[in-house]
Amino acid sequence: MSSARPQTESAASRSDYDRILALIPEGARVLDLGCGNGRLLQRLTLEKHVDGCGIELEEENVIRCVEQGLSVYQGDADEGLSEYPDHAFDFVILNQTLQVLGRPREVLHEILRVGRYAVVGFPNFGHWSVRLSLLLRGRMPKVSGLPHEWYETPNVHLCTVLDFVDLCRRDDIVVLHEEYLFGERWKPLSDGGGRANLLARSGLFVISRR
Amino acid sequence: MSVLQDARSVGLVRKQFRTFGSAEEPLMLECGRTLGPVEVAFETYGELNADRSNAILILHALTGDSHAAGYFSEEDKKPGWWDVLIGPGKAFDTEKYFVICSNVIGGCQGSTGPRSINPATGEPYALDFPMVTIGDMVEVQRRLLDDLGIERLHAVAGGSLGGFQALEWALRYPDRVGAVLCLAAGPRLSSQGIAFNAVGRHAIVSDPKWNKGRYYGSDTPDKGLATARMLAHITYLSEASLERKFGRKLQWADRLSYDFVTEFAVESYLEHQGKKFIERFDANSYLYLTKAMDYYDVSQQYGPLEEAFSRVSASFMAVSYTSDWLFPTSQSREVVSALKRNGKDVTFIELDSIHGHDAFLLEADQMTRLVRSFLTKTDTVNHVKRVADRNGRREIVFRPPANGKRRLPFGL
Numbered sequence: 001m002s003s004a005r006p007q008t009e010s011a012a013s014r015s016d017y018d019r020i021l022a023l024i025p026e027g028a029r030v031l032d033l034g035c036g037n038g039r040l041l042q043r044l045t046l047e048k049h050v051d052g053c054g055i056e057l058e059e060e061n062v063i064r065c066v067e068q069g070l071s072v073y074q075g076d077a078d079e080g081l082s083e084y085p086d087h088a089f090d091f092v093i094l095n096q097t098l099q100v101l102g103r104p105r106e107v108l109h110e111i112l113r114v115g116r117y118a119v120v121g122f123p124n125f126g127h128w129s130v131r132l133s134l135l136l137r138g139r140m141p142k143v144s145g146l147p148h149e150w151y152e153t154p155n156v157h158l159c160t161v162l163d164f165v166d167l168c169r170r171d172d173i174v175v176l177h178e179e180y181l182f183g184e185r186w187k188p189l190s191d192g193g194g195r196a197n198l199l200a201r202s203g204l205f206v207i208s209r210r
Numbered sequence: 211m212s213v214l215q216d217a218r219s220v221g222l223v224r225k226q227f228r229t230f231g232s233a234e235e236p237l238m239l240e241c242g243r244t245l246g247p248v249e250v251a252f253e254t255y256g257e258l259n260a261d262r263s264n265a266i267l268i269l270h271a272l273t274g275d276s277h278a279a280g281y282f283s284e285e286d287k288k289p290g291w292w293d294v295l296i297g298p299g300k301a302f303d304t305e306k307y308f309v310i311c312s313n314v315i316g317g318c319q320g321s322t323g324p325r326s327i328n329p330a331t332g333e334p335y336a337l338d339f340p341m342v343t344i345g346d347m348v349e350v351q352r353r354l355l356d357d358l359g360i361e362r363l364h365a366v367a368g369g370s371l372g373g374f375q376a377l378e379w380a381l382r383y384p385d386r387v388g389a390v391l392c393l394a395a396g397p398r399l400s401s402q403g404i405a406f407n408a409v410g411r412h413a414i415v416s417d418p419k420w421n422k423g424r425y426y427g428s429d430t431p432d433k434g435l436a437t438a439r440m441l442a443h444i445t446y447l448s449e450a451s452l453e454r455k456f457g458r459k460l461q462w463a464d465r466l467s468y469d470f471v472t473e474f475a476v477e478s479y480l481e482h483q484g485k486k487f488i489e490r491f492d493a494n495s496y497l498y499l500t501k502a503m504d505y506y507d508v509s510q511q512y513g514p515l516e517e518a519f520s521r522v523s524a525s526f527m528a529v530s531y532t533s534d535w536l537f538p539t540s541q542s543r544e545v546v547s548a549l550k551r552n553g554k555d556v557t558f559i560e561l562d563s564i565h566g567h568d569a570f571l572l573e574a575d576q577m578t579r580l581v582r583s584f585l586t587k588t589d590t591v592n593h594v595k596r597v598a599d600r601n602g603r604r605e606i607v608f609r610p611p612a613n614g615k616r617r618l619p620f621g622l
Contacts, residue, residue, distance in 0.1 A: 023611070025609075059562055066580050070557075073556070127315040176610060208608070
């Protein structure tokens with residue numbers, strides 16, 4: 001899952017950690033789906049005193065999580081989620097993972113079953129650089145945050161900010177908060193994705209069930 | 211280098227004994243029969259701290275014993291069976307923890323078993339020994355801990371049959387266990403597991419020297435016991451590890467013999483394993499302990515798994531191994547799933563290993579990383595607080611950050 005993440009330790013990914021830390025309330029019960037090496041979850045535990053656990057597919061990442069004192073389940077999104085009771089968590093985090101999932105729509109519904117809120121972050125395929133790259137080069141876009149060749153990318157379900165907002169609307173999912181990565185800075189915004197769809201490199205959403 | 215100079219070894223250790231109950235006041239067993247007196251062989255490593263909170267109980271597998279670490283003498287060639295993980299600075303750090311390992315009852319390595327003298331007859335029990343269960347084993351361990359003055363264990367840890375005991379501890383004495391490390395195990399022995407045990411027992415009881423268990427003082431059923439061990443040993447390995455270690459290599463010759471002599475390297479290896487085993491194990495104990503394993507089923511005693519595991523309070527770590535076909539990952543997952551459904555604190559990992567079921571004894575590097583961190587995790591105040599918080603927690607409501615509405619940059 002997370003080995004496939006386009007960015008794990010880059011400055012950009014750390015800035016999204018800061019944003020997520022700001023969004024999660026003190027002491028919440030948190031599940032990080034695709035928690036990677038556990039760095040975000042560890043910060044949430046130390047700085048926000050969350051009761052957290054993670055789900056991660058890759059062995060070395062799972063061991064690193066354990067080494068940081070985290071509770072973690074080795075498995076993929078599908079088998080990992082189904083066993084949690086409804087609203088077992090206050091927040092489920094799905095950061096830079098949505099696009100690598102086999103069935104993102106089902107997983108979105110599952111995380112809003114096991115969690116009351118979800119924080120979802122993903123690279124915006126509608127960013128102008130992506131569009132321009134395809135337009136000018138005529139080849140699958142390779143841009144900052146999406147560095148893979150088409151034949152080896154883990155990103156099987158890329159979407160734009162508008163695509164994501166559309167799906168939420170269609171599936172009765174409420175967007176409670178949205179912020180976007182413009183250049184190197186995150187900005188909260190509530191424009192339903194409109195102009196951000198062209199200008200944001202990544203989107204970060206807090207969603208819940210209606 | 212002498213074993214005494216190895217700073218990472220617990221060094222010289224000795225087997226200790228305690229006796230519980232008596233012929234007049236025996237222990238009640240799950241099968242309805244009684245046993246007394248019961249002697250327990252055990253070893254300890256490290257020091258019990260002042261508030262008696264640093265004890266870890268190690269639970270051995272089918273043919274293991276209380277000798278989990280260290281050496282009995284300077285001439286001793288092999289250390290205890292889990293020496294790679296137990297010692298100063300190792301995963302079960304004996305500078306920090308007081309580590310205890312006892313031989314299960316029904317065994318033959320110092321604790322009361324079928325080879326022990328029945329006080330009623332003055333002869334070895336043989337098949338008059340009552341059937342013992344995993345629950346009975348844990349009950350005797352509980353008496354040992356009471357005797358040592360240990361009310362609450364920092365952790366229990368074991369693989370395979372030891373994993374069964376670890377689960378039983380968490381279910382039977384939820385308030386006395388802080389953390390459970392359950393390796394290569396599951397909530398019950400599978401049909402396949404029972405099948406292998408049945409063949410092993412069949413080999414023993416078919417040996418004419420077994421003599422309905424009354425062989426003490428005369429020839430022992432070595433053929434039967436060795437065959438049982440050879441079969442079982444295969445189930446502890448994996449196809450890949452056998453292939454890597456032996457392939458189709460011939461042991462002695464460089465061409466086929468067209469005879470029934472031992473010729474493949476893997477044959478010779480298994481025979482060697484059988485031979486080594488009969489020197490240290492009692493055939494009747496093998497019958498009793500495999501039966502105890504067959505009988506283990508969490509659901510039978512505690513109801514459906516989800517309900518059963520609702521009672522535990524310990525933090526769990528379950529580990530399975532990719533090539534283990536005796537206790538495949540799916541069986542560990544059943545335990546983990548039941549814990550998750552109950553909102554319990556559980557970590558699960560399936561380690562990539564070619565060593566089959568034996569991986570829990572052999573994957574020292576990965577196990578060290580996991581065990582060391584897992585044991586310290588439950589020390590932290592944070593963790594205790596989190597567990598305590600689970601029952602009475604407040605409602606968390608998301609409030610968007612105050613600066614929630616911004617305009618786009620560049621005045622767009």
